[in-house]
Amino acid sequence: MTNAIETSVEGADLEDLGDGRFAVRSDLTFEFATSLLSQSKQQFSGHARIYVDMSGVRQSDSAGLALLLEWVSWARHYEREIVYENIPAQLLSIAEISEVTDILASHQ
Numbered sequence: 001m002t003n004a005i006e007t008s009v010e011g012a013d014l015e016d017l018g019d020g021r022f023a024v025r026s027d028l029t030f031e032f033a034t035s036l037l038s039q040s041k042q043q044f045s046g047h048a049r050i051y052v053d054m055s056g057v058r059q060s061d062s063a064g065l066a067l068l069l070e071w072v073s074w075a076r077h078y079e080r081e082i083v084y085e086n087i088p089a090q091l092l093s094i095a096e097i098s099e100v101t102d103i104l105a106s107h108q
Helices: 028-045 062-077 089-097 101-105
Strands: 005-009 012-018 022-023 049-053 081-085
Touching: 012 089, 022 028, 022 062, 028 062, 049 062, 062 081, 062 089, 062 101
Parallel strands: 022 049, 049 081
Antiparallel strands: 005 012, 012 022
16 A cells, blocks of 8 residues: 555646655646646645656656756756656657757656
C-alpha cells in the first residue's frame, strides 16, 4: 500500500508519489498544460529535487513542451533540481525541432 496523493484539476492529473517523485497521468497538451502548471506550483514547492515520470502520458504537443520548459525555468529560479523520466517520443521530437533538447537533457 502506498501513501501516494493524487490530485486532478480540470482533467489534468499530477500524482504525488512522495519524496519529490511525481507522475503525469494525463496528456501533455494545450488542454491540460495550464492545469498541470497550477498543480505543480503547490506540489513542487516543498522539494529540492523533483522527479517527474511521464510514462503515463498518452499524447503531447508544443504546449506540453512549453510546460516542461517552464518547470525547468521554475527550478532554476528557485534553485531546485528537476529530473524528467520517460519523456514521450512525440515530445522529444518536438523538442528536437525546437532545438531545446539540451535544456531537457541537462535536467535528466
